[in-house]
Amino acid sequence: MLQFTVRGEAQDQQPGEPLKDVKLELVYQSRQNEKKQITLGTVITDEHGLAKLQIKLPPDTAVGSLLAKLSRDRQNWERELHGFPQTLTHSLMIPVSEEPDYLNPDWIEKRLAQVGIDVLLEEYETEKDPLIQTVQGTLELSQHVLRKNPEALREQLQARLIGRPEPELAVFQQLPKDRVQFRSEWPTFDEYNKRSRFKRKTMTNCIAIASDGKFAITANDSTLILRDLNTKKILQLVTGHTDRVTCITITRDSNYVVSGDVDKTIRIWKYDNGKLQLVNILRGHIGPIRNIAISEDGKQIISYSFDRTMRSDRTMKVWDFTSGKVISTYDRSYSTCIALNQKYLISSSILGLKVWDITNGLSKGTLIRNLAKHTGDAGVSERINYVAFSPSGDKLMTGSDGNTLSLWELPSLQVVQTLKGHSDHITSAAMTSNGKQVISSSKDNTLRLWSLQDGELIKTYELADTAQVIKISSDEKSVIVGCSSGRFHKLTIQIPKAETMLD
16 A cells, blocks of 8 residues: 655745645556556545555566656646655655735745746736835845845845835835844845846746747746736746756647757647646657757657767757657758758758758658858858748748848748848847748847848837847737847837739
8 A cells, every 4th residue: 555645845845735636646667668657546635635545566567666647737747656665655745836925025035946036026027016016126126136145035125125114015124033134245235236127137048939929938947937928927837847948849839839958858748728738758869959840730840959078969850749759860960940841941050051852751851952151241151040931931031140131042042132230140030921021130139120122121129138039920010029038028010011003
């Protein structure tokens, strides 16, 4: 008889609260064959977080390991039962989501330890209550301290709110009796904050925006952050990756999210009603995942892996989306960026551009062009750090570290237009459906709207940080911009439509 206690994770290594109504599925996994898993039983925890399960191992099996698969509020976790079969009583911890309590210093302290000051400030920005905004402003002023010394939170809040008359803020104006003040250890409260609210440093690794513009995913180290772009609220902090997330993409129907990790794995998540649920983990690369793309029909994934130290994995692998199995491999295909449509697969790097014809299938691509290098005006080889197809698919947009955006004809790979004006590397671009305008972003913290009829700059938009992703709305009246800070902007841009000509 196996006995379980399921508790919520708590800070300071204290035991968390028992959790009821947690579904626990016990699975036997063979040590000889990791894919061989047998479900031994399922149980639900009671009001004390307790569950008991009588099991019997299948015959003719070597002793392997037992996995406890837990699910609660559409979230899933796996925990290995260490010590089995000698140990029959197990205590399992899972994360617990709490309702925000923005005017409670205890909640703020706990939340700061969980997600860090940058994500915490993002959460505060969704609230319009004046008192909550006052606390937000205090956290903004103290972020340069809290980023390195989160334990200074209470002292910082007290010092900055000590003179406020509002009763709701009185709780911030005194320290707990067991808390000793060591304010002299922290930077002064009047220290100039170089990381202002519009320029603070974050750990945003990568960004993806759904094709319908309703939600977006950012990666903060190993955590995925799911945001509703209409309400501007954070819907979910998604754990599961074991290392830094390097790339994210979303299927065209917005039903699935695919993310790559330094730990050499690819994870597939189902998006449903504002939540992500892990459905598969793809293993097969021997180096960190650098890029991923999804075929237009959503049936296949292509990924690129490269380990700079081992130099043993420079491959693009094609995976079946449903089964998670590798279908084919493109060897020796060093790739900074990947672009994919129904006709072509493009990979780009400092070495140049490669074009494969994939009309017979992504797994049967035929190399038709190999541009050895991309040379700028000064005759110097430029790294192509962005690549994407035009909406019609007959042109390719590339951005270089030479600060230019180039348009290429396909499949000839002849440059037909070069747009100059940015003062730093190109990071992203998006073309209108009629092919007459393009909007580009750069590390110079600007967006630039261009006319492709004459190559002239129409308008420049100043940003507070660098845009990583640009998405033109379906009505082409606005642009959604995802920035390196993890912030999102929606710019209203009335893009001219094609005129109707009468004979």
